[in-house]
Amino acid sequence: MDNFVQEHLFNKAETTKETYRQALVQFEKWLIDTGTDLSDFVRTDVQMYIDYLAARKKSAATINKVFNAIKSYCRYVGKMKAVENIRVVKQPDILNQAPKALDKKEMHRVLREAEKKENPRDFCIVTLLLNTGLRVGELVKLDRSDVELSERKGEITVRWGKGGKAAKLPLNNEARRALKEYLDTRKDNHPALFLSNRSERISKRTVQYIMEQLGINAHALRHTFITRLVRNNVDFSVIQSLSRHASAKMIIRYSKPSLDEIEEAINKISLS
Incomplete structure (x- = not known):
């Protein structure tokens, strides 16, 4: 399995490699319980495992990720017959779904709870993610030298963005304040x-x-960051620059109503 990750997935992101590795680890455990292993499974094993995941109420997205990992492994070891005509739960088109964002009440709760912890690092992390749209993978790679702060301005340089793209993100007042308070606690080099x-x-x-x-x-x-930009009618090109989404279709998703908003609309009709 390690050779598969190193040789076949060498050009994949680290998160993808780990996702595939974990999927195969779990698949192998299931195979061993049924009397076989990764070197000797057949198509029936793959179909039964996919059906097993569906019976355990795993989401379509999770099942599709697992199946993609198994397919990739089969391609690597020359066992493509094992993944032919597998019935897989169809994954919903994400372009027709609004991403799960926090509403205003929940956003305030999260900030309040983070501040109550009295941990400047944790509060700064929450504030940055909420006010810059940083991905977690980008946040953990930031260095102190990537931050520029002044009284009225500030920006963060993302050197290791998705797809290897660098970017500069402006910092609003809340993000600058949280960063300054956190950095003031740092006494190390x-x-x-x-x-x-x-x-x-x-x-x-x-x-x-x-x-x-x-x-x-x-x-x-x-x-939540991107949804707030869309709902405040920020220029589309600005949203694309700040979100760093390569596809415009991905941004349009954020203008779609969420399930909570649809449910609220239905309830208003039933009460009128």
Whole structure:
């Protein structure tokens, strides 16, 4: 499996490599329980595993990711017959769905709870994600030298953006304030902008854990940032520049009503 990740996925992002690796680890565990392994499975095993995931109420998106990992592995080891004509739950078209963003009340709750923790690092992370649209993978790679602050201006240089693209993101007043308060607590010379409790560069898993403590998913903060831009009628080209989405279709998603908004509209009709 390690050779597959190193040789076949060498040009994939680290997150993709880890997703595929974990999917194959879980698939192999299931195979062993059924009396076979990654070197000897057949098409029936793949179909039964996909059906097993569906029976466990795994989402279409999760099942499709797993199947893509198995297909990629089969391509690598020359077992494409094992993935022919597999019935897979059809994944909904994400372009027709509004990304899950926080409403105003939930956004205020998250900021309030983060501030109550009295941890300047955690509050700064939440504030940055909510006011810049940074991805978690981009945030953990930031260095202190990537931050420029003044009384009325500020920006962050993203050197390791998605697809290897660099970008400069402006910082609003709230983001500058949170950064300054956090940086004032730093008495070390470590280049990383955010450190773990062990004084090492913070990991994506640690950021995700911080968000879990607040009852949210980290990516929801990026969705919230972009949704707020769309709902405030910010120029489309500005939104595309700030969100760094290569496809305009991905941005149009944010103008679609969420399930909560649709439900609210239905309830208003039933009450009228």
